[in-house]
Amino acid sequence: MNRCAIILPYYGKFPNYFQLFLNSCAVNSDFDWLIFTDDRTEYDYPVNVHVQYETFADMQARVRDAFDFRPVIEQPYKLCDLRPMYGYVFKDYLADYEFWGHCDCDLVFGDLSRFITDDLLNAYDKIFPVGHLALYRNTEENNRRFMLDLDGRPIYREVLESSRGYTFDESYLSTNINRIYQTYGFPIYMRDHSGNTVAKSETFRITRYDAELGTFLSEPAMRAVYVWEHGHITRSFMRLGTFMQQELMYMHFQRRDMRVACPMQSDRYQILPGSFEPLQVEHVTKENFRSIPWKNTADMWRHRVNIGRGEYKFWKSRIAGVINARMNKG
Structure with a gap:
């Protein structure tokens, strides 16, 4: 146990x-x-x-x-x-x-x-x-x-x-x-180690809770390659000209449709905004980093439309709730 x-x-x-x-x-x-x-x-x-x-x-x-x-x-x-x-x-x-x-x-x-x-x-x-x-x-x-x-x-x-x-x-x-x-x-x-993605962002942006400031802070958009391999999630990116890799505890895809384009039992795959894809290289390195796709235009447009629909449904529900509450008060 x-x-x-x-x-x-x-x-x-x-x-x-x-x-x-x-x-x-x-x-x-x-x-x-x-x-x-x-x-x-x-x-x-x-x-x-x-x-x-x-x-x-x-x-x-x-x-x-x-x-x-x-x-x-x-x-x-x-x-x-x-x-x-x-x-x-x-x-x-x-x-x-x-x-x-x-x-x-x-x-x-x-x-x-x-x-x-x-x-x-x-x-x-x-x-x-x-x-x-x-x-x-x-x-x-x-x-x-x-x-x-x-x-x-x-x-x-x-x-x-x-x-x-x-x-x-x-x-x-x-x-x-x-x-x-x-x-x-x-x-x-109170430290937040999650790979929590910003719901409204078309590309992956990680947002984490900062306990000292008492609010969620979202990183700026950046080119990054996310890979799940044998139980580890690694994010590869360039910072100030230096190639860096960071391990994430998990990734959270809130309000984001994700296509599955890799075999369900894959022991490694790339995670893009909108899809899980086969990783086209053996390892992500500084040399091949910029040749690896990190976003898909069609998925970005699809996410933008879905977010817009979600916002419409949310505000429609909120307005209906306010109207019903006022009517019930007589």
Whole structure:
């Protein structure tokens, strides 16, 4: 049994590159994944990924049974706010683990153990400030800390009794679990090692949370070649005339369609904005770096259109919500 279980409830169709997600879990043998889903598509699930098929109604009932009031969990997206509560809600599945965590499925992992070390696990009760991957020490006390007051009020009840999003799982709005840990002085590791891509950018730009500034900082656009190879993600780029390579813990493709143009069981492939492609060279070097394609114009246009559609749907929904609220007030 591994030391840490990462919990992923997901209802609906998994992304088209979900097998690549699973392959990246397989090479991280020091971690287990517990997936709860209604997607019965046949995937090649690794031995460290455990699947329980269930409906969203089952998840709603699980949450209701965990609390002595009635939570409002109307849509699967609301589960983002519940992530810091998974140790409490899923406690029956976690007895054999020292840590539990949560993650998204629109990502591909690199070598987690290179970043999540024993020293880190021994020192902190919560690790990472973002929602797409965070870990918690699996103790009864730690699993109930989300219930502590924040700014003088039980914020978790507000989160559970409202259908709106609070980003309770990460440092975005002020209503988040990290502030509870910081307010009470609990040991929390706030450095962001993710390869979180800017959703609206046509090319890959990494954005990370800066704990000292209390905000997300996005790097400028740059030519870079991203490669997944045998469980490692490497980014190659030029900086001030020097060829550099950087290993990433994982890449997060939020709100980005990704074509799969490589075999699903590839042990290495290039990651471009919009696609997973066969790597055309044996190794990325200073000599061949500029000959390797790093973006695709068709994918860039497709992403621009999709983002525009998403923005339209978002504001249409917001405006409809405001109108309905005012009509209900009479």
